[in-house]
Amino acid sequence: MTGIQHISTSRRIKDKFVQGLxxxxxxxxxxxxxxxxxxxxxxxxxxxxxxxxxxxMRGIGARDANGGAYHAIIGTLEQxxxxxxxxxxxxxxxxxxxxxxxxxxxxxxxxxxxxxxxTGVPSVVAGLxxxxxxxxxxxxxxxxxxGALALSILMMPTVVRSAEEMLRLVPGDLRExxxxxxxxxxxxxxxxxxxxxxxxxxxxxxxxxxRVAGETAPLLMTVFFTNSINNDxxxxxxxxxxxxxFDQAGRPNDTAVDRAWAGALTLILIVMLLNLVARLIAWxxxxxxxx
Amino acid sequence: xxxxIQVSGLDAYYGSHKAIEDVSMTIEPRSITAFIGPSGCxxxxxxxxxxxxxxxxxxxxxxxxxxxxxxxxxxxxxxPVSVRRMIxxxxxxxxxxPTMSIYENVAAGLRLNGRVSKSQLDGIVEESLKGANLWNExxxxxxxxxAGLSGGQQQRLCIARxxxxxxxxxxxxxxxxxxxxxxxxxxxxxxxxxxxxxxxVIVTHNMQQAARVSxxxxxxxxxxxxxxxxxxxxxxxxRMFTNPSQKATEDYITGRFG
Numbered sequence: 001m002t003g004i005q006h007i008s009t010s011r012r013i014k015d016k017f018v019q020g021l022x023x024x025x026x027x028x029x030x031x032x033x034x035x036x037x038x039x040x041x042x043x044x045x046x047x048x049x050x051x052x053x054x055x056x057m058r059g060i061g062a063r064d065a066n067g068g069a070y071h072a073i074i075g076t077l078e079q080x081x082x083x084x085x086x087x088x089x090x091x092x093x094x095x096x097x098x099x100x101x102x103x104x105x106x107x108x109x110x111x112x113x114x115x116x117x118x119t120g121v122p123s124v125v126a127g128l129x130x131x132x133x134x135x136x137x138x139x140x141x142x143x144x145x146x147g148a149l150a151l152s153i154l155m156m157p158t159v160v161r162s163a164e165e166m167l168r169l170v171p172g173d174l175r176e177x178x179x180x181x182x183x184x185x186x187x188x189x190x191x192x193x194x195x196x197x198x199x200x201x202x203x204x205x206x207x208x209x210x211r212v213a214g215e216t217a218p219l220l221m222t223v224f225f226t227n228s229i230n231n232d233x234x235x236x237x238x239x240x241x242x243x244x245x246f247d248q249a250g251r252p253n254d255t256a257v258d259r260a261w262a263g264a265l266t267l268i269l270i271v272m273l274l275n276l277v278a279r280l281i282a283w284x285x286x287x288x289x290x291x
Numbered sequence: 292x293x294x295x296i297q298v299s300g301l302d303a304y305y306g307s308h309k310a311i312e313d314v315s316m317t318i319e320p321r322s323i324t325a326f327i328g329p330s331g332c333x334x335x336x337x338x339x340x341x342x343x344x345x346x347x348x349x350x351x352x353x354x355x356x357x358x359x360x361x362x363x364x365x366x367x368x369x370x371p372v373s374v375r376r377m378i379x380x381x382x383x384x385x386x387x388x389p390t391m392s393i394y395e396n397v398a399a400g401l402r403l404n405g406r407v408s409k410s411q412l413d414g415i416v417e418e419s420l421k422g423a424n425l426w427n428e429x430x431x432x433x434x435x436x437x438a439g440l441s442g443g444q445q446q447r448l449c450i451a452r453x454x455x456x457x458x459x460x461x462x463x464x465x466x467x468x469x470x471x472x473x474x475x476x477x478x479x480x481x482x483x484x485x486x487x488x489x490x491x492v493i494v495t496h497n498m499q500q501a502a503r504v505s506x507x508x509x510x511x512x513x514x515x516x517x518x519x520x521x522x523x524x525x526x527x528x529x530r531m532f533t534n535p536s537q538k539a540t541e542d543y544i545t546g547r548f549g
Contacts, residue, residue, distance in 0.1 A: 105347050173386040177449070179347055181400035181456055182376030191403050195390040 026281070037268075044265030047258040055086040057227035057244075065255045071229040071265045072244035075144055076270065078233040079223065079240055080213050082148035083155050088205055091159030098160070099167040100189055118157040126153040127218030135222070142224035144233030147240065150218035155208045162204025166197040198280040206278040210271045241267040293320035293490045294360040294377075294459040296341060301355030302519070303336050303345055310336045312519035314355075316509060318460075323482060323491045325501035325528065328511030329543070332495045333520030336512070338462050341492065342378035343371040359459070376404070379458035383465040385445035387437035387452070393420075394433040396448055400456035415455055423451035424481050443474025450481065454489070461485065463493040467500065475520050498544060502532050510540045 052068035060067035094111065102108025130150040134140050170193050178188040194201075224237035224248070239262055248260035292540045296318040299317035303311045311333035318324045326334040334439060339345040340353050343364060364374050387396045397416045401407045407415070416433075420426040425447040437448050453461060463482075467475040482491055482504050486526070495501050501508050524537045535541045 171386070173382065173384060174388060175450075176344065176347065177382065177386045177388070178399070178403065180342065180344060180375055180380035180382075181403065181452065182372050182374075183400065183403040186370050187403050190392075191399075192388055196388070198390075 014222060019283065024040065026078045037202050040264050040268060043258070043261035045262075046087060047262035048265055052259070052262050056229045057230070060227070062251070062253065063253055067259065069241060069259070069266055071226065071262065072239040072241045073266060073270070074229065075147075075223065075233075075238040075243075076213060076241040076267070078231075079147045079219070079238070080209055081149060082145060082233060083151035083212055084205070084209060086148065086152040087155040087159055089210070091156050091208075092163050092201070094156075094160045094162035095167055096189060098164050100185070100193070115160050117159045118153070119161070121153065122213050122217075123150075123154055124217040126150045127221040127289045129153065130218070131221040141235065142222065143235060144223050144230070144238035147219045147223035147238065150222045151212040151215060154215060155212050155219065158208035159205055162207065163197075163201050166204060167193060167199030169200065170196045195285075198285055202278045202282045206275050209274060213271050213274075214242055214267060216240075216246050219243050220246075241270070293373050293488060295320045296460065296490065296492075297356075297358040297361075298341075299356045299358075300504070301337070301340060301353065301357065303333070303340050303353050304351065305348065306350040309519040311340075311511075312521055314522050316522060317526050318490060318492060319507065320490045321486055321488075322506040323486050323493060323504050325505035325508045326494045326511055327496070327498065327501050327508060327522050327543070328520070328523075329513075330496075330518075332511045334511045334515050335464050336520075338492060339380075341460070341462055342380055342462040343374045344380060346371065375401075375448055376456055377458055378460040378462060379453035379456060380397040381446070381449050381453050381461065381463045381466045384469055385442060387440075387445050387448050389436070389438045391437060392434045393429050393437045393440070393448060396449045397455050399452060404456070419451040422454050422485070423447045424477060424484075425451055441474075443470050443477060446470060446474065446478060447481065450478070450485075454485070458489065460490040460492065463491065465494050465496060468496060475500070498532075502528060508532070510535075510537075511541060512543070514538055 003168050037277045051066055053073070054070055055066065055068035056071035057069075058071075085093055094115070098108050098111060102111070127150045130153070134149060135142065140146065174192055174196060175188055178192045179185070185189070219240045219242060223240055223243070225243065226237040226239050230236050230238050245260045245263040245267070248256045249262060251257070298317075299315045300315045301311070302309060314337055326338065328334050336345060339426075341357060343365075345351050345353055353365060355365075359374075359377065363369070388399060391399060394416055395402070397419050398412050401412060401415065417426060417430075420429065425444060428444060429435075429448075436496045437445065440448060450461075450466070467478055470478065479500065482493070485491060486506075493501075493505065505528045507525065508528045508531040510531065511520050512523045513520050524531065524535060524540045526535070531540065532544060535544065541547075
């Protein structure tokens with residue numbers, strides 16, 4: 001039997017030391033985040049104006065100071081929207097299968113395996129695949145749609161993984177409660193499981209959107225490139241914000257570099273805005289808010 | 292509204308593991324039947340076979356017959372969903388749907404099966420909440436989330452949800468084990484009231500509760516460790532607690548083992 005023990009000085013010191021290490025690690029992790037934001041905002045503000053947001057690069061000479069990213073903003077929004085329209089339903093249904101129906105069978109295990117493989121596919125490869133298959137083999141033209149196809153390949157595994165995780169978090173109790181009321185399985189999934197996991201799934205989808213919105217490599221080979229506004233994602237080359245940044249940053253003039261920074265700032269703002277909207281939707285869709 | 296359940300030669304399995312063996316009993320309508328016995332002896336498993344909830348667990352299956360007023364629940368053409376509409380269930384832990392309000396929770400069974408108008412629904416929700424002795428506590432906040440209620444209120448909400456679909460039988464799997472004595476009393480009073488309308492089956496670890504509320508009691512036990520559970524004895528509750536015919540029952544009830 002030992003009595004009540006007091007915390008020794010050495011343990012106290014160790015505790016403080018480790019605590020300090022944790023704070024230090026946190027500070028180190030925040031440094032790149034803050035510095036990236038600082039750089040992008042301070043450099044991007046120079047050209048971040050209405051002119052930039054409402055004009056394309058059509059007819060802008062090499063040394064002209066104006067011109068903007070309107071065509072790229074339109075392109076990015078359309079491509080990401082189309083990519084989401086493809087990958088969110090497929091990803092969500094895959095996750096539902098894995099969690100609710102697969103039950104660790106051979107099919108669900110192989111699906112899981114291939115989803116993992118897809119997560120590891122470099123974005124260039126996704127672009128190359130669409131380029132080789134959709135454009136060279138099937139003979140379609142460069143278009144926003146081709147870009148969306150490439151992006152959806154990158155988006156799908158992220159959506160599957162996050163939706164799967166969220167569905168697994170829904171307690172089995174709730175499914176049982178629903179079954180015990182004589183509710184069929186698919187209705188239980190639609191009316192009980194999905195609403196319960198809704199907020200988490202939305203967050204997961206937004207992370208996937210944020211990931212693909214900044215992809216440059218797959219766009220290079222699929223939407224090609226343009227300086228003009230093209231509202232139709234199904235015909236002709238489009239632009240995307242990452243491409244815009246990549247292009248402008250590579251030009252030798254200060255005006256172009258300013259446009260690149262402004263483009264990067266726009267991209268960050270778009271992703272943040274989408275996140276905000278998603279959070280609002282999630283908050284508004286959760287009837288059980290407040291007590 | 293109330294139906295009799297007849298079980299004969301029922302075995303239940305989890306994969307290759309046999310959890311209960313050769314259970315036969317008759318559960319009378321408009322009465323409360325209690326299942327008692329040590330943990331892991333298959334009471335809950337048996338309860339879940341009565342409304343085909345057992346098979347929800349992967350690999351679980353059942354052999355034998357369960358007749359609801361003569362109709363075999365395990366006949367190949369019977370839809371498990373329809374069985375569960377007739378035989379409701381209340382679980383050990385209160386599990387209201389977290390995304391739904393109090394009103395929606397009670398209405399869930401009817402709404403999710405899609406067959407009632409709004410005005411009808413209002414009536415049924417009120418009636419069910421009154422039936423579960425919860426109406427007076429929640430009538431002013433029907434649109435508040437069900438998860439915001441206390442544990443005892445949540446459990447009564449779950450009972451209201453179960454009786455809203457007008458089942459013939461109500462199965463209760465240790466409905467009071469997570470509740471304080473006052474909430475427990477509220478639920479026991481409720482059971483006494485509900486037995487006028489429903490056949491009630493309750494699994495409980497609380498001997499006094501079984502003695503207080505039930506009309507008949509079945510004692511489950513394992514023949515020995517690792518063997519499937521069996522019904523040792525089933526009789527009128529008064530006789531079970533005063534003069535059981537089996538030594539094992541007496542030992543268990545008087546607290547000599549288990």
